[in-house]
Amino acid sequence: MPEFDRLIHERVRLGIVSALAVSESMTFNDLKQLLKTTDGNLSVHARKLEDADYIACSKSFEGRLPRTEYRLTPAGRRALERYLDHMEALIRAMREG
Amino acid sequence: MPLPAQLGQNRPAARPRSLNAHAIEDLRYIRETMERAGSFTAVSGWGQIAVGIIAFAAALLALGSSSAERVVWTWIAAAVASATVAGLSMAHKARKAGVPLLSGPGRKFALGFVPPLAAGALLTAALYRAGLLTWLPPVWLLLFGASVVAGGAFSVRVVPVMGFCFMLLGGCALVAPPAWGTYLMAAGFGGLHVVFGIIIAVKHGG
Numbered sequence: 001m002p003e004f005d006r007l008i009h010e011r012v013r014l015g016i017v018s019a020l021a022v023s024e025s026m027t028f029n030d031l032k033q034l035l036k037t038t039d040g041n042l043s044v045h046a047r048k049l050e051d052a053d054y055i056a057c058s059k060s061f062e063g064r065l066p067r068t069e070y071r072l073t074p075a076g077r078r079a080l081e082r083y084l085d086h087m088e089a090l091i092r093a094m095r096e097g
Numbered sequence: 098m099p100l101p102a103q104l105g106q107n108r109p110a111a112r113p114r115s116l117n118a119h120a121i122e123d124l125r126y127i128r129e130t131m132e133r134a135g136s137f138t139a140v141s142g143w144g145q146i147a148v149g150i151i152a153f154a155a156a157l158l159a160l161g162s163s164s165a166e167r168v169v170w171t172w173i174a175a176a177v178a179s180a181t182v183a184g185l186s187m188a189h190k191a192r193k194a195g196v197p198l199l200s201g202p203g204r205k206f207a208l209g210f211v212p213p214l215a216a217g218a219l220l221t222a223a224l225y226r227a228g229l230l231t232w233l234p235p236v237w238l239l240l241f242g243a244s245v246v247a248g249g250a251f252s253v254r255v256v257p258v259m260g261f262c263f264m265l266l267g268g269c270a271l272v273a274p275p276a277w278g279t280y281l282m283a284a285g286f287g288g289l290h291v292v293f294g295i296i297i298a299v300k301h302g303g
Contacts, residue, residue: 019134
């Protein structure tokens with residue numbers, strides 16, 4: 001069984017990775033609305049995922065407004081898959097035990 | 098195996114049963130987040146049912162109409178009313194679900210949905226000017242179906258399936274006698290919207 005990934009166990013980080021797993025990319029504001037969180041909270045958690053190379057961030061301008069866009073990296077996708085495997089294995093083990 | 102201990106690290110009271118509940122809750126959270134982020138479920142089932150009812154009303158008016166031009170304008174008026182109802186109901190559902198409508202999934206939906214619809218509008222103008230009004234029902238059904246399939250590629254599966262059904266009806270309208278046009282329009286814009294609207298309303302949150 002793969003190692004348990006504490007980095008994406010946290011709720012907001014799990015939300016970011018899950019959302020990006022089904023969207024090619026999402027902006028900071030999209031994620032903020034989707035996860036119903038604050039700017040500061042999302043920034044902190046997104047930065048941790050970026051540092052782990054689970055998500056990639058690109059910054060641009062839309063008119064005069066800055067636009068931050070996130071994508072899931074292959075490493076992030078593998079991490080989510082491992083996490084899902086873990087959860088399923090845990091549920092299975094509890095049911096059998 | 099490190100999992101149960103690690104999972105319980107931030108949750109001191111965790112026992113096997115609550116760990117299990119946590120894992121189930123985590124999976125549910127992942128699924129819900131994915132649904133909200135990846136599938137444009139803001140297509141409102143109730144809105145689609147309302148659009149279907151508008152189409153049935155338009156079909157009744159069209160059947161009682163004396164000229165082909167009036168039939169065309171009846172359907173165009175119904176399309177405007179339907180677009181308004183569908184747009185408002187989508188905005189309402191998206192707001193309720195906390196999904197941003199005009200960015201992310203909503204923008205993807207619009208990017209797929211609008212081009213075939215615009216092509217349909219141009220063809221409508223061209224066919225109207227040429228007096229080829231009997232070709233309008235198949236063109237409308239086919240291109241609206243193409244719009245729904247393209248927009249629905251990013252949505253829950255039932256949406257593109259509805260689009261394919263419209264395209265099938267459009268194909269039938271191409272080979273059917275012109276007199277069937279209004280009935281096929283009623284079957285498509287009325288019947289399909291009501292049937293799929295009920296499915297979306299029941300299975301995809303309203």
